[in-house]
Amino acid sequence: MRKLVDAYGAGITTVLLLLVAIWTLGMVIAPQATMLDQSLWSLERGTADLTVEIDRTYNELSTAKYDYEHSKDAEARLALDIRIQGLTQKIAELELKEKRPDKVYGLQNYTRMTDIHLQIFMKTIFYAVMVTLLALVVCYPVAYMAALASSGLRATLLLLALVIPYALNELLRIYAWLMILDYQGVINGVLEWFGVTDLAARRWIPFLESPAAVFMAMVYTYVLFMVFPIYNTLETLDRNQIEAARDLGASVPRIHARVIIPHAKPGIAVGCIMTFMLSAGSYSVPQIMTRGQGGDWFSQLVYRQFFEANNWNIGAAYAFSLLAACMVFVFLVMTVFGIRLKDIAR
Amino acid sequence: MATHGRDVHLKAVSVTFGTFTAVAPNHLEVKAGEFFSILGPSGCGKTTLLRVISGFLSPTAGRVLIGGTDMTDLGPNERPTALIFQNLALFPLMTVAENVAFGLEARGVGRKERRRRADELLDLVALSGMGDRMPGQLSGGQRQRVAVARALAVEPAVLLLDEPLSALDLKLRQHMRAELKTIQRRTGVTFIYITHDQSEALAMSDRIAVMNAGRIEQVDTPDRLYALPATPFVAGFVGEQNSYRGRVVETADGYAAVDTPIGRIRGRAAQPVAVGAAALAMVRPERVGLVGDRETANRFEAHLTNRVLEGPVVTHEFAMDGGTMVAQAPNLGIRSHWLASVHAIGFDADDAVVFPVEASDA
Numbered sequence A: 001m002r003k004l005v006d007a008y009g010a011g012i013t014t015v016l017l018l019l020v021a022i023w024t025l026g027m028v029i030a031p032q033a034t035m036l037d038q039s040l041w042s043l044e045r046g047t048a049d050l051t052v053e054i055d056r057t058y059n060e061l062s063t064a065k066y067d068y069e070h071s072k073d074a075e076a077r078l079a080l081d082i083r084i085q086g087l088t089q090k091i092a093e094l095e096l097k098e099k100r101p102d103k104v105y106g107l108q109n110y111t112r113m114t115d116i117h118l119q120i121f122m123k124t125i126f127y128a129v130m131v132t133l134l135a136l137v138v139c140y141p142v143a144y145m146a147a148l149a150s151s152g153l154r155a156t157l158l159l160l161a162l163v164i165p166y167a168l169n170e171l172l173r174i175y176a177w178l179m180i181l182d183y184q185g186v187i188n189g190v191l192e193w194f195g196v197t198d199l200a201a202r203r204w205i206p207f208l209e210s211p212a213a214v215f216m217a218m219v220y221t222y223v224l225f226m227v228f229p230i231y232n233t234l235e236t237l238d239r240n241q242i243e244a245a246r247d248l249g250a251s252v253p254r255i256h257a258r259v260i261i262p263h264a265k266p267g268i269a270v271g272c273i274m275t276f277m278l279s280a281g282s283y284s285v286p287q288i289m290t291r292g293q294g295g296d297w298f299s300q301l302v303y304r305q306f307f308e309a310n311n312w313n314i315g316a317a318y319a320f321s322l323l324a325a326c327m328v329f330v331f332l333v334m335t336v337f338g339i340r341l342k343d344i345a346r
Numbered sequence B: 001m002a003t004h005g006r007d008v009h010l011k012a013v014s015v016t017f018g019t020f021t022a023v024a025p026n027h028l029e030v031k032a033g034e035f036f037s038i039l040g041p042s043g044c045g046k047t048t049l050l051r052v053i054s055g056f057l058s059p060t061a062g063r064v065l066i067g068g069t070d071m072t073d074l075g076p077n078e079r080p081t082a083l084i085f086q087n088l089a090l091f092p093l094m095t096v097a098e099n100v101a102f103g104l105e106a107r108g109v110g111r112k113e114r115r116r117r118a119d120e121l122l123d124l125v126a127l128s129g130m131g132d133r134m135p136g137q138l139s140g141g142q143r144q145r146v147a148v149a150r151a152l153a154v155e156p157a158v159l160l161l162d163e164p165l166s167a168l169d170l171k172l173r174q175h176m177r178a179e180l181k182t183i184q185r186r187t188g189v190t191f192i193y194i195t196h197d198q199s200e201a202l203a204m205s206d207r208i209a210v211m212n213a214g215r216i217e218q219v220d221t222p223d224r225l226y227a228l229p230a231t232p233f234v235a236g237f238v239g240e241q242n243s244y245r246g247r248v249v250e251t252a253d254g255y256a257a258v259d260t261p262i263g264r265i266r267g268r269a270a271q272p273v274a275v276g277a278a279a280l281a282m283v284r285p286e287r288v289g290l291v292g293d294r295e296t297a298n299r300f301e302a303h304l305t306n307r308v309l310e311g312p313v314v315t316h317e318f319a320m321d322g323g324t325m326v327a328q329a330p331n332l333g334i335r336s337h338w339l340a341s342v343h344a345i346g347f348d349a350d351d352a353v354v355f356p357v358e359a360s361d362a
């Protein structure tokens, strides 16, 4: 605080703090709070009992009206009149209740997840973990080569090759994979040459129907978020440490295990967390790769709850479940890597 | 500690980066168990030469022999050498003991034995009980010692040190010099020590190689290097000097007389010189003294222009016809004879050195 004032002066500091406050309140706290609230209630619409009661009251009312019309006794007529008015009012109340259902707070949105949805949820988490691991396996060597093993020029080219696809629209990037893996796509086309497939006879390998397709596209879409944090930490590693380890007789795997990976840990953790969050919450990749037909990814389910079933409460509850899973993942990663938030911020 | 140093023999070793020659073809013989320094200005190729010896860099040409075996084609992990890096390159995420024992870990030594050896080595470098600290918690001098212990752990026959003391302050540097020297004597390991600090090299070494622009100009003991520099570069780099350009007028028995702007200077010829050739005559400030009426080979009348008291020594600056001369003398306090303003100063022929120089340099 003091430092901020010293560095920027009182005026700019105030503006900065205000902006941060507005941002936290408006973009983080308020929407999340609304969503949390949404997820915690549901509308309990008219039940069958209510309908039966209304029907019964209508019957009573028509009986009373009939009696009223056929009764000559003034005293009885008065009593019936009061009864009719009472029943009419009761019907109005019941009907109002049926039209405007009760708002009931509770955890029902969370506990009412159907088995299929739960399965999709678990599958999504599992796939996201796999995507993260796969991305890590692919990215660590790439980041290592870019940061430590090659000359400046080659490293620049390597990183450019990684970044350029990201200048493309995400849709186009995914679409490229679609073209490759499609029924009549590049791979099936190539296989036709070898006689493995026959596109005219609709004999092809349905790559798109396997989760691997979503996998591939997702790893490709999110690798950069794995490569760069790792690259950044590796770049700060003093190459002399690697040489020192080599000079002391350490094998290449040992140098990685004892010197390079420990140094890269914060980067690896950040990369894993980002890749996991992005892939667990990915909507576009599974949507495009499965052409919206597979209900394979949980985020698609959330989308449908919001915009197709129009059930914002369930949608919010699902979204929060995903968020909670991500939080657990982050916590796990940080525990496994033995790092604290401070190290990540480094 | 039963390690024994081995000798290192460089045969016509040279290194070029593209068209740039970092190390010119050099021969060098370092004896087993010697404290050998390579001294030279920044960028002269010292580190490059050391990397060739340690195996991180293949020489463009020439052979590297260690203990009589040709090791030119072996990697750093296959050579009996250990390198202490210019920035030490300790592993910051390992404890001091793990750092020291890393080489043993790589050789598959068990945990208990590793720890025992690490503690032993930490004792040797006077860091007993610091094994569980992290390198970041140590002072510069302590880190320095950890680096030495880590390198010694693999029992190298040759320890290569790349300006290991350059990051320390003067006091600590002097202390560490003595300590490195002691460790070297106790272990018997050949030390090849790189520095650009001439006083460091003079103080510690058995022998010194002076490097200039990739070329080794002279290899000799500190005493001889200081007294009998072979080239003007060595003379200029090691110690202070008064130097005067001129032309050789007379040569006899390894001595030469040079006519310079301040007069005739007689001195030893570092290399054979011919009468009439351009030459440089050089004399150390501490060899210049008051001569009074005494007969000397070199004698000049001079005015004292400045006197700088440096504690144990006093530097006197003189002006004379055609130039200036600096003389350094022990501080004799108020008994000093130097306080007058006009003096006869001079030096013996054995105290001056004459080098031939390219005429174009003159």
Ligand SMILES: Nc1ncnc2c1ncn2[C@@H]1O[C@H](COP(=O)(O)OP(=O)(O)OP(=O)(O)O)[C@@H](O)[C@H]1O
Pocket: B017, B020, B022, B040, B041, B042, B043, B044, B045, B046, B047, B048, B049, B196
């Ligand atoms: N990989 C390289 N590629 C090109 N030139 C290099 C390379 N390594 C070193 N050089 C050059 O070789 C010369 C000698 O470098 P070196 O590191 O051996 O100097 P040094 O004597 O150790 O200097 P210092 O005392 O500053 O450490 C320098 O001019 C340097 O620029």
Ligand SMILES: [Mg+2]
Pocket: B046, B047, B048, B086, B162
């Ligand atoms: Mg160097």
